[in-house]
Structures are given as structure tokens and as C-alpha cells.
Amino acid sequence: MPKRHPRPETLALHPRTGSAPQRGPVATPIYQSATFRFLNSDMDQDRPVSEVLGDRFYTRYGNPTNSAAESFLAELEGGEAALVFSSGMAAITSAILSAVRAGDHVLAQRELYGGAFDFLIRWLPRFGVAVSFVPVADPAEFAAAIRPTTRLLYLESPSNPTLQVAALAELTAMARRRGILTFVDNTAASPINQRPLELGADLVVHSASKYLAGHSDVVAGAAIGSRALIDALRDERTVLGGCLDPHAAWLLLRGIKTLGVRMDRHNQNALELARFLEGHPRVRRVHYPFLESHPQYALARAQMRGGGGLLSLELRGKGGEARRFVESLKLFAQAPSLGGVESLVTIPASTSHAQLSQVERQEAGISDNLVRLSVGLEHIDDLTADIEHALRAAVEEVVS
Ligand SMILES: *Cc1c(COP(=O)(O)O)cnc(C)c1O
Numbered sequence: 001m002p003k004r005h006p007r008p009e010t011l012a013l014h015p016r017t018g019s020a021p022q023r024g025p026v027a028t029p030i031y032q033s034a035t036f037r038f039l040n041s042d043m044d045q046d047r048p049v050s051e052v053l054g055d056r057f058y059t060r061y062g063n064p065t066n067s068a069a070e071s072f073l074a075e076l077e078g079g080e081a082a083l084v085f086s087s088g089m090a091a092i093t094s095a096i097l098s099a100v101r102a103g104d105h106v107l108a109q110r111e112l113y114g115g116a117f118d119f120l121i122r123w124l125p126r127f128g129v130a131v132s133f134v135p136v137a138d139p140a141e142f143a144a145a146i147r148p149t150t151r152l153l154y155l156e157s158p159s160n161p162t163l164q165v166a167a168l169a170e171l172t173a174m175a176r177r178r179g180i181l182t183f184v185d186n187t188a189a190s191p192i193n194q195r196p197l198e199l200g201a202d203l204v205v206h207s208a209s210k211y212l213a214g215h216s217d218v219v220a221g222a223a224i225g226s227r228a229l230i231d232a233l234r235d236e237r238t239v240l241g242g243c244l245d246p247h248a249a250w251l252l253l254r255g256i257k258t259l260g261v262r263m264d265r266h267n268q269n270a271l272e273l274a275r276f277l278e279g280h281p282r283v284r285r286v287h288y289p290f291l292e293s294h295p296q297y298a299l300a301r302a303q304m305r306g307g308g309g310l311l312s313l314e315l316r317g318k319g320g321e322a323r324r325f326v327e328s329l330k331l332f333a334q335a336p337s338l339g340g341v342e343s344l345v346t347i348p349a350s351t352s353h354a355q356l357s358q359v360e361r362q363e364a365g366i367s368d369n370l371v372r373l374s375v376g377l378e379h380i381d382d383l384t385a386d387i388e389h390a391l392r393a394a395v396e397e398v399v400s
Pocket of ligand 1: 087089090115116160185187188208210220221338
């Protein structure tokens, strides 16, 4: 009989450690210790003692609770190994720095999380690394933008906040043929909805603060990939210092266990709300990958299992409607971040993408009237009623 591979929902609960059953706690203990005792004999090896001891040396190098979270994440994304970080940005910046040297070029999609865009456009050039951007909707433009010095292709799909979809299999294959690494930010999809490593990516990065942890109570990051890439990246984490606190790693582990059921409900609620909004006379446009009207609907259906919990909408009107809408919502709390159990709303132009210039925002399709919803796990009827009420309060009657 062929060996069955467990589904991601199961792997979120049982990483395949390969070891025989042992007595012990079902939940992973929190090793809330900065440092670990070692013996004289540990120093008599031909390797540094930090390598001999691995995740039981000093918590900036590793920690057993963090290692447990890392093995769950590796399984979930279908990678050989993983690392957890103190934040998504620590994972992203450390991963990019591990891949490039002065003189290299990074090619990235134009529609990116504000922090990642900021790092690429304003920080990398300080270290002699060139960066250029291409709109993700046009895969052919990427090949044309490759330079002899291109070392890394950096993607995010679906993108935050306009939910554009990157042609992952096509773009990773294009990069691989030229010996270029591809990193994909899989935060918005989560490994339940999309597994970029299976589509050819070399490394997946996450803001684990979002769906992976899922309860808006921890800031964390992760990177998953081949053992070789992860081993190289471990040095970056140790030197740059973006290590996760073990208690936060434990909260992340606890969150991951319910990822499968949470994503099912996020997917359902967001799709239903996207359809409702799309038919609403006070809404100009809805961005959601699993709406038939999405320009990359077929691509999204081919590479994603669900559309995710994130959607954005443009309100009708002359301006100011977004602020009134957000203020009138009762269930959706106005707060940055996404991917938690409770619904949140933001105006990206003044939160996640505030550090971009007006022109940069325009190029990324982020108008001042764009509202981003992170659809939570509440009952859909209550969410719909809240949105309907706020639309009435914010947008004047449309006579058409
Ligand atoms: C939030 C977010 C990040 C940054 O993660 P932090 O955990 O806040 O550092 C990166 N990418 C995406 C897509 C995000 O939504």
C-alpha cells in the first residue's frame, strides 16, 4: 500500500518526529531559560560548544520550545527545516540579508507588505545591493527585469492589502532556470491555503503574528526551507539577534494546533462577506482572490485551497468615507495586524503602508479610500449586519 502523507490539518497537531512513543507531556513545556548548563566534556569536542549543545546552549542560538515550534512549521509548509524569529520582519530581513552580498540585485514584486518594501527600497541600497520592482500581475515582466547580478526573487502572495496573486509556479521556475533563489511571504495565505515550497519556492517566510499564532497575542516570525538554506540563515538570526522568546514560541505552538479549523472558517466568512460587499451599491470594488471578478481568479483557484481571511474594498464617494466607515463598525476593531480570531479593520494608507510616499502607494494600488478587513471567526450574520450598518452610516445614498 502506498504510504499516505498526512494532511496539513493533521500535521498542525502531530509533526512526524519519527521517534517511538515515550512517556511525557502532551503539550510542549516552556523552557523559560536564557541559558543551559553544560559539562566540561562538552568542550572537549572538535566543534564549538554552541554547536555541540544546539538548542540547549543559550536561547539566542536556540531553545527546545522554539525547536518544537520549528518542527511543526517545517511539516506544515512541507520544508526540511524551519526557524522562528522575534517577528515577521526579523524573519524577512534576516532571510534577505543571508541571501545577498554587495553588488547583487534583488527583484521584487511591487505589491508588498509595507515593512518589507521599506527594507528593500531604503535599507538594502545602503549595503550596495540594488533592488527593482515589477507589478505582480504581469509575470512576463519579471523575466525582462532579471539582471546578470540578480540573486533573489522576492514575492508575497496574496499581497497585503490588495490581494494580488503571484504566479508562483511560473515565477519560481523562471528564477530556478537562472540560478536565482525565490523567497515567498506566505503570511496572508497560511500553509493551509497555499504551500509555496511545493510550487518551487526556496524559502517561505511568515509573520507568525498573524494566522499561524492566530490570536493577536504574540509577535513572531518564521522561515521554512531546505536544511542548507535554514542552516545558513541560523547564523544571521544568531548574529542579528532576532530570536523568539520561548513563551512566545509556546503561544505560537498553541495557536498552530487550531490552524486548520480556523482557516476553514476564515475562508468561509471572508468569501461570503466578499460576495455580499461586491453586490453592494455603496462599494466600488472588492479585492478577494476567490471572487470570480478577481483578475487572477483562475490562478488563485489553481494554487490556493481557500481564499483566506483577508479582503479589501474601495468605497464609493469623494473621500472621507473610509474613515467614517471604519468608525461606524462595531465588531471590526480598528487595529493594525490581521489573521486573529477577532475581526479587524484598517485603512492601509495610514497604517501598514503609511511609511510609503503618496506616489509609492498609488503605484501599489493603495488609495486613501481603500479599507482592509481581516475577517475573523464571528458568525457571518453578525459580521454582515455590522458591515451593512457601517456602509449606510459612511456612504451617502447612491442613486444610479
Ligand atoms: C504583518 C506582516 C509582516 C510583518 O510581520 P511582523 O510580525 O509584524 O513583523 C510581513 N508580511 C506580511 C504579509 C504581514 O502581514
